[in-house]
Amino acid sequence: xxxxxxxxxxxxxxxxxxxxxxxxxxxxxxxxxxxxxxxxxxxxxxxxxxxxxxxxxxxxxxxxxxxxxxxxxxxxxxxxxxxxxxxxxxxxxxxxxxxxxxxxxxxxxxxxxxxxxxxxxxxxxxxxxxxxxxxxxxxxxxxxxxxxxxxxxxxxxxxxxxxxxxxxxxxxxxxxxxxxxxxxxxxxxxxxxxxxxxxxxxxxxxxxxxxxxxxxxxxxxxxxxxxxxxxxxxxxxxxxxxxxxxxxxxxxxxxxxxxxxxxxxxxxxxxxxxxxxxxxxxxxxxxxxxxxxxxxxxxxxxxxxxxxxxxxxxxxxxxxxxxxxxxxxxxxxxxxxxxxxxxxxxxxxxxxxxxxxxxxxxxxxxxxxxxxxxxxxxxxxxxxxxxxxxxxxxxxxxxxxxxxxxxxxxxxxxxxxxxxxxxxxxxxxxxxxxxxxxxxxxxxxxxxxxxxxx
Amino acid sequence: xxxxxxxxxxxxxxxxxxxxxxxxxxxxxxxxxxxxxxxxxxxxxxxxxxxxxxxxxxxxxxxxxxxxxxxxxxxxxxxxxxxxxxxxxxxxxxxxxxxxxxxxxxxxxxxxxxxxxxxxxxxxxxxxxxxxxxxxxxxxxxxxxxxxxxxxxxxxxxxxxxxxxxxxxxxxxxxxxxxxxxxxxxxxxxxxxxxxxxxxxxxxxxxxxxxxxxxxxxxxxxxxxxxxxxxxxxxxxxxxxxxxxxxxxxxxxxxxxxxxxxxxxxxxxxxxxxxxxxxxxxxxxxxxxxxxxxxxxxxxxxxxxxxxxxxxxxxxxxxxxxxxxxxxxxxxxxxxxxxxxxxxxxxxxxxxxxxxxxxxxxxxxxxxxxxxxxxxxxxxxxxxxxxxxxxxxxxxxxxxxxxxxxxxxxxxxxxxxxxxxxxxxxxxxxxxxxxxxxxxxxxxxxxxxxxxxxxxxxxxxxxxxxxxxxxxxxxxxxxxx
Numbered sequence: 001x002x003x004x005x006x007x008x009x010x011x012x013x014x015x016x017x018x019x020x021x022x023x024x025x026x027x028x029x030x031x032x033x034x035x036x037x038x039x040x041x042x043x044x045x046x047x048x049x050x051x052x053x054x055x056x057x058x059x060x061x062x063x064x065x066x067x068x069x070x071x072x073x074x075x076x077x078x079x080x081x082x083x084x085x086x087x088x089x090x091x092x093x094x095x096x097x098x099x100x101x102x103x104x105x106x107x108x109x110x111x112x113x114x115x116x117x118x119x120x121x122x123x124x125x126x127x128x129x130x131x132x133x134x135x136x137x138x139x140x141x142x143x144x145x146x147x148x149x150x151x152x153x154x155x156x157x158x159x160x161x162x163x164x165x166x167x168x169x170x171x172x173x174x175x176x177x178x179x180x181x182x183x184x185x186x187x188x189x190x191x192x193x194x195x196x197x198x199x200x201x202x203x204x205x206x207x208x209x210x211x212x213x214x215x216x217x218x219x220x221x222x223x224x225x226x227x228x229x230x231x232x233x234x235x236x237x238x239x240x241x242x243x244x245x246x247x248x249x250x251x252x253x254x255x256x257x258x259x260x261x262x263x264x265x266x267x268x269x270x271x272x273x274x275x276x277x278x279x280x281x282x283x284x285x286x287x288x289x290x291x292x293x294x295x296x297x298x299x300x301x302x303x304x305x306x307x308x309x310x311x312x313x314x315x316x317x318x319x320x321x322x323x324x325x326x327x328x329x330x331x332x333x334x335x336x337x338x339x340x341x342x343x344x345x346x347x348x349x350x351x352x353x354x355x356x357x358x359x360x361x362x363x364x365x366x367x368x369x370x371x372x373x374x375x376x377x378x379x380x381x382x383x384x385x386x387x388x389x390x391x392x393x394x395x396x397x398x399x400x401x402x403x404x405x406x407x408x409x410x411x412x413x414x415x416x417x418x419x420x421x422x423x424x425x426x427x428x429x430x431x432x433x434x435x436x437x438x439x440x441x442x443x444x445x446x447x448x449x450x451x452x453x454x
Numbered sequence: 455x456x457x458x459x460x461x462x463x464x465x466x467x468x469x470x471x472x473x474x475x476x477x478x479x480x481x482x483x484x485x486x487x488x489x490x491x492x493x494x495x496x497x498x499x500x501x502x503x504x505x506x507x508x509x510x511x512x513x514x515x516x517x518x519x520x521x522x523x524x525x526x527x528x529x530x531x532x533x534x535x536x537x538x539x540x541x542x543x544x545x546x547x548x549x550x551x552x553x554x555x556x557x558x559x560x561x562x563x564x565x566x567x568x569x570x571x572x573x574x575x576x577x578x579x580x581x582x583x584x585x586x587x588x589x590x591x592x593x594x595x596x597x598x599x600x601x602x603x604x605x606x607x608x609x610x611x612x613x614x615x616x617x618x619x620x621x622x623x624x625x626x627x628x629x630x631x632x633x634x635x636x637x638x639x640x641x642x643x644x645x646x647x648x649x650x651x652x653x654x655x656x657x658x659x660x661x662x663x664x665x666x667x668x669x670x671x672x673x674x675x676x677x678x679x680x681x682x683x684x685x686x687x688x689x690x691x692x693x694x695x696x697x698x699x700x701x702x703x704x705x706x707x708x709x710x711x712x713x714x715x716x717x718x719x720x721x722x723x724x725x726x727x728x729x730x731x732x733x734x735x736x737x738x739x740x741x742x743x744x745x746x747x748x749x750x751x752x753x754x755x756x757x758x759x760x761x762x763x764x765x766x767x768x769x770x771x772x773x774x775x776x777x778x779x780x781x782x783x784x785x786x787x788x789x790x791x792x793x794x795x796x797x798x799x800x801x802x803x804x805x806x807x808x809x810x811x812x813x814x815x816x817x818x819x820x821x822x823x824x825x826x827x828x829x830x831x832x833x834x835x836x837x838x839x840x841x842x843x844x845x846x847x848x849x850x851x852x853x854x855x856x857x858x859x860x861x862x863x864x865x866x867x868x869x870x871x872x873x874x875x876x877x878x879x880x881x882x883x884x885x886x887x888x889x890x891x892x893x894x895x896x897x898x899x900x901x902x903x904x905x906x907x908x909x910x911x912x913x914x915x916x917x918x919x920x921x922x923x924x925x926x927x928x929x930x931x932x933x934x935x
Binding site: 066351353356369371377378379381382384385386388391396 | 847849850852853855857858861862864865867868869871872873874875876877
């Protein structure tokens with residue numbers, strides 16, 4: 001059936017959709033499917049149709065669904081968004097305030113889901129790294145990404161991944177050739193401007209690090225304006241043999257912003273991975289970080305920090321899947337919850353039957369600052385191999401009274417003493433970041449945030 | 455490690471020793487479940503009208519419910535119409551002493567190495583023996599009666615203490631709590647009831663032995679223990695079951711209710727038939743156990759040693775409602791061959807300054823799957839709640855699996871919650887250390903496993919610890935203990 005024909009029968013389709021458990025999800029799912037039929041996409045039609053077919057089958061996750069137990073996204077999306085209007089104009093001219101000062105990097109900017117060439121500057125030569133928009137890459141570089149596109153991040157693994165695969169507006173292909181060290185980091189700014197109207201943006205990144213290459217990526221998510229923003233973001237990173245990826249994500253959306261980010265990283269033999277995720281603001285942030293260790297002697301470190309206040313809901317779901325022997329993974333996520341905020345953490349470690357000699361560690365620590373903040377955490381180990389060392393630990397509590405007393409007895413006022421202790425708690429996760437400019441920027445961001453509130 | 459593998463080989467090939475079949479003429483309900491079955495059971499037991507109504511209500515709820523699919527276990531679908539829901543030993547005369555007990559029954563216990571007479575004489579344990587759903591022997595009853603303690607079968611309690619049953623039945627585990635609790639509420643056959651009056655410290659360990667006996671009989675036990683203000687009781691429950699080819703369903707409900715300053719200690723050693731080494735047969739053990747710390751400063755402590763059953767699905771929980779109440783959960787779960795266990799606990803902190811502690815030790819061998827699933831939930835008003843959870847898994851062999859699903863939900867900022875879990879195998883360096891000191895490999899494995907489970911075994915009362923170690927040894931060779 002052609003796309004046009006599909007659009008015409010869209011109304012009919014509404015009636016044929018499977019029976020969703022609640023009437024509220026029924027409408028939103030139909031609206032999203034309708035939005036798909038109304039959109040005109042140039043590229044990747046086969047991928048999109050396949051993903052849509054899956055999305056039609058599952059729809060947005062209901063609250064009862066285990067993976068989205070604490071995160072009622074469907075409801076928020078229905079309440080706050082008009083799915084018949086997807087494109088929105090931005091009035092942003094200067095992006096200076098959203099950049100990281102003094103960071104010498106390639107700058108790639110998305111505004112409201114569209115790649116903005118005028119704001120972007122690429123300084124690395126093409127021999128070091130090839131950067132293209134996905135729309136362009138589909139026409140010229142299909143042989144590079146066809147083996148990976150929508151394969152590592154299977155649309156069927158998550159309803160939002162399916163939605164993204166069907167409806168993505170723009171994206172990037174980042175390709176690092178074999179044995180290349182990209183000297184300048186890549187800074188990607190996802191900016192959503194809801195000054196005039198609501199924004200729905202769906203973007204996608206595919207990054208490939210060929211054998212023996214090295215790359216550092218920093219992604220920053222910002223938004224402004226008073227209207228609602230929904231950003232559904234997917235990315236796939238292929239880290240091949242002996243490659244090294246440094247990945248940092250800063251989520252600093254303001255106001256009524258809802259974000260779902262699906263990140264999947266596939267590691268091959270002898271590869272090294274460092275990821276860092278910082279969540280500061282937004283109405284609702286959901287991160288799915290999946291790391292597939294599909295090689296021997298891999299090393300994977302992933303760190304996360306969520307500093308939440310107001311009504312923010314910060315939800316981090318991580319998966320480390322050890323498929324081959326002799327690898328190492330270490331995870332540390334920390335959270336500070338203030339106001340009415342809610343922190344959700346779910347960390348899965350899978351050790352498959354043949355992944356002997358795996359070492360996998362995980363820790364999740366939370367501090368609840370206010371009376372009405374909550375945390376729901378679920379560390380999860382699933383082990384099918386016997387010769388392994390795996391552990392997880394998680395805690396929830398408040399500041400140590402004795403430590404606080406110690407500081408106060410030395411003449412430090414209570415708010416400052418609290419801020420000091422919280423800062424010490426939070427800044428530990430920054431230690432593995434290698435880029436000094438980035439590190440001091442994040443450090444300031446955290447310190448500012450903690451002092452402002454306590 | 456070749457010797458170690460050999461030891462494991464021996465362990466996994468060990469046959470179930472306690473398999474036997476007593477020939478008791480059973481008085482059975484017709485196969486299948488409908489309103490008639492519920493009425494039949496109720497009439498058979500001469501129950502009052504209100505209890506029949508209660509059962510029927512539960513049955514109607516059950517009809518509308520769906521079997522849960524979230525546990526990490528898989529088994530062929532159960533045909534609930536292919537089960538006999540009631541069977542009782544024929545002899546129903548009132549018994550005053552052990553002499554009147556069916557001699558075959560006594561023999562049965564002797565075979566198990568836990569003769570009632572011996573226990574009665576040597577250990578001072580009052581035994582309420584349950585064979586196929588009807589209590590046939592109750593000992594030490596008079597002695598307990600002097601203290602005002604009620605310890606009797608459930609059906610007896612319905613007749614003699616209806617006011618207590620009416621008040622507490624379903625107060626901790628409501629009939630619509632879950633699929634199997636509803637099923638049990640509709641068709642429960644018998645069980646134990648225990649009431650400890652104000653300020654009484656029960657002088658002896660109370661104990662029941664459950665056995666599944668006639669073929670095709672699901673066991674639907676119901677235990678209710680109420681500890682009044684300032685009282686204390688330690689209750690033991692142990693299970694062994696005969697060899698059987700088809701799967702048997704066991705859906706029990708245990709309710710504990712503690713008032714101000716009271717304490718209940720509930721210990722279980724579970725050794726239902728686990729199926730043969732190809733995973734054929736074995737008991738389905740779907741149990742709902744829950745304790746309510748209703749009064750301030752009350753305490754409930756669960757200890758379990760789980761070695762049997764083809765499938766275990768069980769979460770002894772504590773609802774910490776009273777301020778300063780305490781919940782504890784100690785568990786050793788051993789799975790071998792094709793056994794599957796999904797077990798753990800729930801600690802619901804409602805009152806202020808409530809504390810809970812979880813120690814769970816899983817051992818998986820053969821091709822078994824062992825899951826810990828637990829929840830620590832601190833509600834808004836539970837300030838200063840404290841929890842520490844530790845769940846460790848030990849893997850023996852490379853075809854088994856260990857899984858951990860802890861849920862930690864905190865809504866109060868003064869709560870301090872800690873959770874830790876590890877997974878590992880017996881370290882080669884540990885074995886080497888023992889070998890170096892002249893301890894052979896088999897003894898070394900035993901030593902390490904024993905040490906690993908010690909923290910939990912130590913919680914068991916003396917009389918039980920011996921049997922627990924025996925059962926552990928049965929599942930994991932003759933090495934433990």
